[in-house]
Amino acid sequence: MNPTSVFDDFGAYLQAFGYTFSLFVVAGALSMVLGTVLAAMRVGPIAVLRVAGTTYVTVVRNTPLVIVFAFFSFAAPIFSIRFNWLDVHVGSFDFTAFFGAAVVSLTLYTSTFVCEAIRSGINAVSLGQAEAARAIGLPFAGVMREVVLPQAFRASVPPLASVQIALIKNTSVAAVFGIAEAVAQMRSFTNDFSSQRTGIFLLFALGYVVIVEAFSFLAGRIERRWRVAT
Amino acid sequence: MTTGILFDAPGPRTVVRHRIYSAVALVGLILTIVWAVGRLSDAGQFEAAKWEVFTTPDYLRVILVDGLLNTLKMAAAAVLGAVVLGFLLGVGKLSEHGWVRWPAWAVVELFRALPVLLMMVFTWYLLGIDKDGSSFQAVVIALTLYNGAVLAEVLRAGVLAVPRGQAEAAYALGMRKSQVMTIVLMPQAVKIMLPAIISQCIVALKDTALGQYVLAPGLTQVYSQIYLEFDNRVPTMFVIASIYILINLLLTALATWVQKRYVGERKPLEVSAVGTADQTIV
Numbered sequence: 001m002n003p004t005s006v007f008d009d010f011g012a013y014l015q016a017f018g019y020t021f022s023l024f025v026v027a028g029a030l031s032m033v034l035g036t037v038l039a040a041m042r043v044g045p046i047a048v049l050r051v052a053g054t055t056y057v058t059v060v061r062n063t064p065l066v067i068v069f070a071f072f073s074f075a076a077p078i079f080s081i082r083f084n085w086l087d088v089h090v091g092s093f094d095f096t097a098f099f100g101a102a103v104v105s106l107t108l109y110t111s112t113f114v115c116e117a118i119r120s121g122i123n124a125v126s127l128g129q130a131e132a133a134r135a136i137g138l139p140f141a142g143v144m145r146e147v148v149l150p151q152a153f154r155a156s157v158p159p160l161a162s163v164q165i166a167l168i169k170n171t172s173v174a175a176v177f178g179i180a181e182a183v184a185q186m187r188s189f190t191n192d193f194s195s196q197r198t199g200i201f202l203l204f205a206l207g208y209v210v211i212v213e214a215f216s217f218l219a220g221r222i223e224r225r226w227r228v229a230t
Numbered sequence: 231m232t233t234g235i236l237f238d239a240p241g242p243r244t245v246v247r248h249r250i251y252s253a254v255a256l257v258g259l260i261l262t263i264v265w266a267v268g269r270l271s272d273a274g275q276f277e278a279a280k281w282e283v284f285t286t287p288d289y290l291r292v293i294l295v296d297g298l299l300n301t302l303k304m305a306a307a308a309v310l311g312a313v314v315l316g317f318l319l320g321v322g323k324l325s326e327h328g329w330v331r332w333p334a335w336a337v338v339e340l341f342r343a344l345p346v347l348l349m350m351v352f353t354w355y356l357l358g359i360d361k362d363g364s365s366f367q368a369v370v371i372a373l374t375l376y377n378g379a380v381l382a383e384v385l386r387a388g389v390l391a392v393p394r395g396q397a398e399a400a401y402a403l404g405m406r407k408s409q410v411m412t413i414v415l416m417p418q419a420v421k422i423m424l425p426a427i428i429s430q431c432i433v434a435l436k437d438t439a440l441g442q443y444v445l446a447p448g449l450t451q452v453y454s455q456i457y458l459e460f461d462n463r464v465p466t467m468f469v470i471a472s473i474y475i476l477i478n479l480l481l482t483a484l485a486t487w488v489q490k491r492y493v494g495e496r497k498p499l500e501v502s503a504v505g506t507a508d509q510t511i512v
Contacts, residue, residue, distance in 0.1 A: 045237055045248050048255040062432070062478035064439030066450060067471045075464045078273045079266060122235065130235050140238070148235065172345035176443045183347050187443075190355045201352040205344055212343040 003199030005189055015092060016185030017207045022093070023171040023181060024211075027106035028164050034107055035114025042115060043122055057112040065109050065173045072105040073177055102174040106167065113163040121156025122148075154226045161219035168212055182207060270464070280462035284469055289456065297452035298473060304366065304448060305435040308373030312434070313427065315374060316381025321411070323386050334382070341379035346372050346437050354444040365446040373434050380433075384426045387499055388419035421492045426499045428485040432478050439474070449473060 006013050041053035060068065076082070083100030125148055133147040175184035186204040190197045240248065270276060283289045322334030341349075354368035392415050400414040442450040453470045457463040 043236055045240065045244075046251045046255055048252045048259060052255070052259055058479075059475060062436070062475040062482075063471050064436040064450075064474055066439040066442055067467060067474070070467055071471075075467060078275070078464065079269050125235055127235050134238060144236070169343075169345040172347040173440065175347060176440075183345060183351060183443075186348065187351050190351065194355060197352065197355050201348070204348060205340070208345060208348065209340065209343045 003189075003193075003196045003203050005193040005196055006200055006203050011092075012185060012189075013203070013207070016180060016182045017211070018093060019099075019174075019179055019181040020168075020171050020207075021211065022095070023099070023102060023106060023174055023179070024164075024168050027103050027110060027171070028167055030103065030107040031110035031114050031163075031167065032160075034111035036118060038111055038115035039118035039122075042119060053115070057115055060109060061112045061116075063109075065105070065170055066176060068109045069102070069105040069173055069177050072101045072108075076101070076104075098174075098178050102171075102177060102179055106170060106174070110163060110167045110170070113166065114160065117159035117163050118152070118156050120159055121152040121154075124155035125151045157219070157223050157226055161216065161223065164219075165212055165216055168215065169208070273464075275462075275464050280460065280465045283456060283460050283462065284465070292455070293449075293452055293469070293473075296447065297449040297470075300366075300451075301435070301438050301448035304369050304373070304438045304441065304446070305431065307370045308377060308434050308438075309427075309431050311370065311374035312377035312381050312430070315378030316385055319378060319382035320385030320389070323382060324389060326407075338379045338382045341375045342383070344376070346376045347440050347443060349375055350440060350444050359444075365441065365444045368444050369438060369441040369446045369448075373437055376437075377430055377434050380430060381427065384423050384430070384499065385419065388423035388426075389415050391422050391499065392418045422499055424492055425485045425489040428481055428488060432481050435477060435481070436474065 038053050038057060041049040042057070044050065072081075083097040083104075086095060086097055086100040088095040129147055129151065130143055133143040138146060171181060172183040174181050175187065178184075180188075182204055186200060189200045193200065274280070284293075319334050319338050322330050323338065325331045325334070349372035350368050353371045354365055357364035357367055359365075389411075396414055396418065397410050400410040405413065438446075438448055439450050441448055442454075445451070449470050453466050457466045460466075
């Protein structure tokens with residue numbers, strides 16, 4: 001029960017959560033960018049892009065993340081998409097091709113949820129707001145900058161926070177594809193010291209709870225501060 | 231305009247400009263697709279030998295019975311378990327007794343904050359990795375715990391979404407707490423919750439694919455069996471992904487229909503599927 005194996009090799013534990021955290025940060029930032037682009041495509045006036053965006057979101061959202069990962073590990077080379085150029089070493093961390101593929105898979109998957117969160121934010125702004133802004137003579141840019149987007153952005157903070165917390169948990173899928181992040185490390189500890197499995201599980205669970213609660217505390221603060229007055 | 235809020239009705243010049251953008255986007259999109267199909271074809275992914283297996287009755291049976299059926303079994307068992315667990319935890323969270331409410335809250339928060347894969351691996355080792363069927367059970371248990379925690383939150387939000395007057399009227403008639411819950415609140419809450427429960431089925435179904443990591447049966451296992459035998463990884467991936475997407479789209483359609491039929495104009499129940507320490511969020 002007492003997970004001495006983890007305490008003896010605490011560096012491995014921290015390193016595993018380091019990978020989890022870096023996957024989250026990099027894929028989180030990239031998915032916000034791609035998700036915003038997708039949302040712009042879906043709410044924009046150009047029908048072709050709207051259809052393309054909708055199709056992409058529908059297909060990727062309904063595909064299990066494991067299959068998105070598999071696609072990026074095995075089908076992407078056919079399209080000359082490779083990550084061999086990625087070879088960064090920071091301290092004891094190695095960010096190589098596996099890491100690149102994992103980040104891209106997580107980004108492609110998460111961006112569809114980011115897109116939906118932003119869209120729901122835009123839908124939350126009532127039509128009267130934009131109409132009133134136009135009625136007092138604001139130009140398009142003014143309507144967007146002064147009235148619609150600030151409200152839409154605020155309204156999309158809570159769903160965006162949920163999406164990013166889901167991403168923290170989804171980084172665990174990288175374990176299936178050869179990254180030594182937390183779940184992979186836990187499996188390896190459990191494999192070697194199976195009598196300590198409950199303690200090992202609790203320690204790794206604690207790591208996730210800490211990351212998730214810290215992030216949701218932060219998101220809660222931002223949310224309260226930016227909440228739209230109702 | 232369909233987008234209403236963002237854009238005013240376009241004038242003639244804007245309409246022309248949008249047509250030009252559309253044409254450019256269309257050409258770009260078609261070129262990308264042609265390029266992608268060309269690369270796939272150069273890599274020999276369209277060769278009949280790589281696809282033949284999907285028209286062979288024996289292998290179709292393997293995909294549908296060993297793969298799809300097992301996946302659906304895991305998902306169905308997990309959803310059933312999750313509904314029961316979610317009901318218990320949800321009622322627990324609504325309890326007026328702190329000693330019931332707080333443990334229920336803690337359990338819900340914990341299981342919502344943990345990756346399903348983490349629970350799967352732990353349960354798998356706990357059940358014994360050599361034992362027959364332990365990976366199947368591990369997938370079901372992990373999915374039950376996670377989805378149960380989410381459904382507890384759905385149930386709580388559903389009950390709180392019933393207009394307050396309903397409970398007050400029931401108390402005024404002299405009903406007990408349990409009667410108010412079972413006779414008045416629950417039947418109305420279930421209607422409101424149905425679409426959210428169906429959406430949760432989609433999550434559970436998608437997550438069965440994680441079973442790959444604990445060597446569980448199902449579509450992902452059939453996927454590796456087939457591509458190892460026929461060296462057709464990409465075509466198999468397409469087929470397996472299509473099966474998942476198709477079923478999920480059917481479930482989405484069902485959820486939309488149920489929403490229209492039983493809930494009406496009211497906004498769909500939205501519950502974040504992730505842990506937040508905040509107990510006030512409904």
